[in-house]
Amino acid sequence: MTQTISINDKQRLQLAPLEMPNRLLLGPGPSNAHPDVLQAMNKKPVGHLDPTFLALMDEIQSLLRYVWQTENPLTIAISGTGTAAMEATIANSVEPGDVVLIGVSGYFGNRLVDMAGRYGADVRTITKPWGQVFSLEELRTAVETYRPAILALVHAETSTGARQPLEGVGELCREFNCLLLVDTVTSLGGVPIFLDAWGVDLAYSCSQKGLGCPPGASPFTMSARAMEKLQQRQNKVANWYLDMTLLSKYWGQERFYHHTAPINLYYALREALRLVAEEGLANCWQRHQKNVEYLWEGLEDLGLKLHVEREFRLPTLTTVCIPEGVDGKAVARQLLNEYNIEIGGGLGELAGKVWRVGLMGINSRKESVDQLLGALRQVLPN
Amino acid sequence: MTQTISINDKQRLQLAPLEMPNRLLLGPGPSNAHPDVLQAMNKKPVGHLDPTFLALMDEIQSLLRYVWQTENPLTIAISGTGTAAMEATIANSVEPGDVVLIGVSGYFGNRLVDMAGRYGADVRTITKPWGQVFSLEELRTAVETYRPAILALVHAETSTGARQPLEGVGELCREFNCLLLVDTVTSLGGVPIFLDAWGVDLAYSCSQKGLGCPPGASPFTMSARAMEKLQQRQNKVANWYLDMTLLSKYWGQERFYHHTAPINLYYALREALRLVAEEGLANCWQRHQKNVEYLWEGLEDLGLKLHVEREFRLPTLTTVCIPEGVDGKAVARQLLNEYNIEIGGGLGELAGKVWRVGLMGINSRKESVDQLLGALRQVLPN
Numbered sequence: 001m002t003q004t005i006s007i008n009d010k011q012r013l014q015l016a017p018l019e020m021p022n023r024l025l026l027g028p029g030p031s032n033a034h035p036d037v038l039q040a041m042n043k044k045p046v047g048h049l050d051p052t053f054l055a056l057m058d059e060i061q062s063l064l065r066y067v068w069q070t071e072n073p074l075t076i077a078i079s080g081t082g083t084a085a086m087e088a089t090i091a092n093s094v095e096p097g098d099v100v101l102i103g104v105s106g107y108f109g110n111r112l113v114d115m116a117g118r119y120g121a122d123v124r125t126i127t128k129p130w131g132q133v134f135s136l137e138e139l140r141t142a143v144e145t146y147r148p149a150i151l152a153l154v155h156a157e158t159s160t161g162a163r164q165p166l167e168g169v170g171e172l173c174r175e176f177n178c179l180l181l182v183d184t185v186t187s188l189g190g191v192p193i194f195l196d197a198w199g200v201d202l203a204y205s206c207s208q209k210g211l212g213c214p215p216g217a218s219p220f221t222m223s224a225r226a227m228e229k230l231q232q233r234q235n236k237v238a239n240w241y242l243d244m245t246l247l248s249k250y251w252g253q254e255r256f257y258h259h260t261a262p263i264n265l266y267y268a269l270r271e272a273l274r275l276v277a278e279e280g281l282a283n284c285w286q287r288h289q290k291n292v293e294y295l296w297e298g299l300e301d302l303g304l305k306l307h308v309e310r311e312f313r314l315p316t317l318t319t320v321c322i323p324e325g326v327d328g329k330a331v332a333r334q335l336l337n338e339y340n341i342e343i344g345g346g347l348g349e350l351a352g353k354v355w356r357v358g359l360m361g362i363n364s365r366k367e368s369v370d371q372l373l374g375a376l377r378q379v380l381p382n
Numbered sequence: 383m384t385q386t387i388s389i390n391d392k393q394r395l396q397l398a399p400l401e402m403p404n405r406l407l408l409g410p411g412p413s414n415a416h417p418d419v420l421q422a423m424n425k426k427p428v429g430h431l432d433p434t435f436l437a438l439m440d441e442i443q444s445l446l447r448y449v450w451q452t453e454n455p456l457t458i459a460i461s462g463t464g465t466a467a468m469e470a471t472i473a474n475s476v477e478p479g480d481v482v483l484i485g486v487s488g489y490f491g492n493r494l495v496d497m498a499g500r501y502g503a504d505v506r507t508i509t510k511p512w513g514q515v516f517s518l519e520e521l522r523t524a525v526e527t528y529r530p531a532i533l534a535l536v537h538a539e540t541s542t543g544a545r546q547p548l549e550g551v552g553e554l555c556r557e558f559n560c561l562l563l564v565d566t567v568t569s570l571g572g573v574p575i576f577l578d579a580w581g582v583d584l585a586y587s588c589s590q591k592g593l594g595c596p597p598g599a600s601p602f603t604m605s606a607r608a609m610e611k612l613q614q615r616q617n618k619v620a621n622w623y624l625d626m627t628l629l630s631k632y633w634g635q636e637r638f639y640h641h642t643a644p645i646n647l648y649y650a651l652r653e654a655l656r657l658v659a660e661e662g663l664a665n666c667w668q669r670h671q672k673n674v675e676y677l678w679e680g681l682e683d684l685g686l687k688l689h690v691e692r693e694f695r696l697p698t699l700t701t702v703c704i705p706e707g708v709d710g711k712a713v714a715r716q717l718l719n720e721y722n723i724e725i726g727g728g729l730g731e732l733a734g735k736v737w738r739v740g741l742m743g744i745n746s747r748k749e750s751v752d753q754l755l756g757a758l759r760q761v762l763p764n
Binding site: 009010014017027029036038040042043045046059062066083084208214236238239258267 | 387389390391392393394395396397399400401402403404405407409411412414415418420421422423424425426427428429430432434435438441444445447448451453461462463464465466469493496497499500501576578579588590596597598599618619620621622623639640641642643644645646647649652653656659660662663664718724729
């Protein structure tokens with residue numbers, strides 16, 4: 001080994017082993033992970049083509065179908081965070097020149113616009129003030145006007161706390177021969193979802209919210225109709241890492257090597273999904289609903305106003321109006337530093353106007369709410 | 383909560399908590415993770431904008447600069463596996479129509495070809511039989527001929543076990559005003575690398591090999607010259623998740639939210655890098671070299687031949703010729719099932735012809751070699 005260059009030690013930090021604070025994560029995500037999930041994640045890695053790992057991938061696929069209520073064969077985890085799964089739906093469905101109609105009523109609708117444009121889509125948008133949702137009639141008018149190849153909607157807008165109803169949208173899309181793409185990042189595991197019954201063709205989510213798992217392995221699914229569009233493409237998918245023509249051969253029977261999966265995160269995801277299946281979806285959804293109603297009541301008792309109309313509020317994420325004269329950032333900082341509780345601030349149009357409070361996965365429990373309300377009682381001016 | 387659709391329990395698997403076998407991972411990766419790294423990974427997640435997490439990101443940046451021997455400000459972890467980091471270098475450097483010259487002497491050179499094409503590159507290749515490397519003269523001739531905007535080389539070809547010398551290549555690229563892009567997936571932490579001294583402009587790696595960390599958070603770096611090309615682009619980077627104009631604002635002073643980082647994997651990566659810094663790069667490289675020489679000796683004592691000429695063999699990954707008449711797959715299967723040892727098979731041109739044996743990170747130690755040689759003595763026909 002010849003080595004004539006000398007080693008530069010300038011960036012060689014001398015650090016102690018890692019210590020991190022013990023936070024109660026009640027922001028828009030990540031949420032705390034279930035202790036059993038952390039324990040599963042901590043097992044020693046095996047190889048990404050180990051027979052035991054391939055069996056675990058099959059379990060993840062089945063359980064993801066269960067939590068999403070779909071029978072789509074191609075239902076997998078993307079080896080990245082929710083944004084990567086979002087990009088996977090766009091990259092695999094959009095061909096240059098396709099009209100993509102996007103419902104924008106928050107930050108993540110805008111992200112879809114930016115992303116679809118990068119894949120050559122002819123993007124059209126319909127918009128609503130942040131915190132509101134589209135009616136089926138509004139969607140029909142827009143689809144009739146723009147005749148899109150894809151309609152993209154955000155089921156649970158993480159930036160506003162609003163739930164976009166999806167009943168009837170799938171039928172509308174079929175009537176106009178259009179694919180329905182849906183963001184379920186802040187709904188999966190916490191909000192009723194019926195992908196097949198609703199006629200959703202492409203959906204993505206994340207692991208660190210309703211599923212109670214650390215972030216980094218993100219649910220993705222596509223229907224037979226979406227697969228057909230993929231198979232008829234003229235050009236390769238403009239993204240190698242997220243190309244479903246390749247990934248489907250790793251997750252499918254062929255087991256072709258594509259990339260080295262984040263092994264331990266898949267352990268964690270499998271365990272998180274197992275726990276949801278054990279609890280049962282109906283119980284899990286009801287728990288999220290019950291605890292958020294308890295939160296809403298407590299916040300209103302403190303004299304706080306909620307940003308979203310009750311009918312469309314998410315059970316997973318609540319936007320709370322920052323009272324006039326209160327420094328929202330200072331309150332969040334105090335909660336973090338003095339109470340080890342994280343809540344989120346507003347994004348985009350809602351920056352400085354709301355706090356975002358998440359009750360997701362294991363954190364959707366009465367004790368979390370009591371802890372937050374107790375701290376708020378101390379921190380907020382009387 | 384109105385809910386008239388009934389829940390489908392068909393995919394609701396009833397599973398026991400996760401159990402995984404205890405493998406010694408001596409294939410091309412993942413390698414076993416250091417116990418301290420697993421312990422760090424297991425700490426509870428905090429938020430991706432938590433001040434303690436932002437401090438941890440800074441530590442990762444410094445330590446990545448140290449292990450790569452670079453002072454590039456934009457030296458970060460990509461929230462995906464090594465392939466995502468590979469794609470990040472291509473996506474951020476290639477503009478449609480750019481001539482990209484790629485040295486192909488193995489599977490990962492071919493992957494770069496496929497990827498660069500998807501980003502609109504005018505791809506040219508030079509090739510060598512798998513297991514050989516390019517001389518500086520061959521590279522000069524090719525650069526003179528094709529006048530590329532980018533020259534891409536694989537420092538450590540994981541499919542062949544060959545180490546591509548890089549001395550002088552950076553000067554050549556500067557002479558022809560071309561960026562140098564290098565794959566260091568199987569070299570970082572195990573093979574001497576001096577990115578700045580060698581004039582490398584873009585590099586990527588992974589966490590699960592020389593660094594001894596689980597997969598899923600992957601090193602990426604780009605030089606000031608590469609940043610300049612990025613800033614002068616006519617169009618947005620054709621990949622949202624990996625766009626450095628956005629990511630640099632999350633990792634830089636602005637701390638703009640981009641995506642939810644895989645928090646626990648960053649804990650693990652920080653700890654893995656800390657351990658390399660503690661051992662010291664020179665010691666770490668020497669350990670890899672010493673243990674692989676012990677392996678080579680042992681394999682040759684068993685009558686096995688190595689595929690790559692000694693001068694160009696990687697200390698991290700060794701390709702072993704499968705003797706005539708031996709069923710390579712059956713041997714690997716038996717090692718896995720009876721000895722809990724994983725080794726890899728050949729890819730592409732070398733499929734069926736070689737085994738791939740990795741000694742990386744914590745697995746680069748005498749005991750791993752002894753364990754493998756002992757098992758091979760039992761399994762191989764006399």
